[in-house]
Amino acid sequence: MPRYTNAAVYRRASESTLPTQPALDPDSGAIVAINAVQAPEPSTGLGAVGGAVAGGMLGNQIGQGRGRTLATIAAAIGGGLSGNGIEHEVRKTTNYQVQLRMADGSYRNFSYSSQPELAAGEPVHVDGDTLTAS
Numbered sequence: 646m647p648r649y650t651n652a653a654v655y656r657r658a659s660e661s662t663l664p665t666q667p668a669l670d671p672d673s674g675a676i677v678a679i680n681a682v683q684a685p686e687p688s689t690g691l692g693a694v695g696g697a698v699a700g701g702m703l704g705n706q707i708g709q710g711r712g713r714t715l716a717t718i719a720a721a722i723g724g725g726l727s728g729n730g731i732e733h734e735v736r737k738t739t740n741y742q743v744q745l746r747m748a749d750g751s752y753r754n755f756s757y758s759s760q761p762e763l764a765a766g767e768p769v770h771v772d773g774d775t776l777t778a779s
Contacts (some may be wrong), residue, residue, distance in 0.1 A: 672771045673779060674747040676763055683737045692732025693725045700724020743776065746767065 704720025705713060743755045743763065755776060763769065769776045 667747040670770075671749060672755070674745040674771065676765050676767050676769060677744045677746050677752070678765055679761065679763065680742045680744075681711070681760075682740050682742055684740065685733050686736040686738055687751075688729060688732050688736065690729075690765060692727070692728040692730075692735075696728020696731070697721045697725035745776070746772070747771075750774070 657736040675779045698721075700723050701717050701721035703724070704717040707713065707720075738758075741760050743757065743761060745753045745755070747753060753771070755774065761776065763776060763778060768779045770779045
């Protein structure tokens with residue numbers, strides 16, 4: 646019967662001849678996407694007040710007596726709602742969300758209040774909450 650070498654000795658000999666992989670930098674990655682995200686700011690109420698005043702003035706031009714009063718109230722309510730909606734559409738902030746694919750395959754997201762001077766596909770280095778081009 647043939648004799649074989651101990652498997653542990655064989656395994657150690659073959660492992661020593663394998664090339665070693667370079668260590669991954671855990672703080673390096675590449676930009677996958679940069680997205681602009683708009684979010685409404687809290688309303689000040691000026692749009693609602695201005696809309697209510699304008700609506701009330703227009704409603705006061707319609708009808709006579711109780712009809713005029715009802716038209717004024719309805720137009721003021723409608724104008725206030727419209728003014729508030731318009732203010733929400735006008736008052737928005739834009740944030741930029743940067744998505745990275747890290748060297749280890751994981752993903753990280755960063756948010757900036759102004760557009761970063763980076764582009765999709767660009768390699769970057771993470772230092773705390775900031776990104777720098779590598």
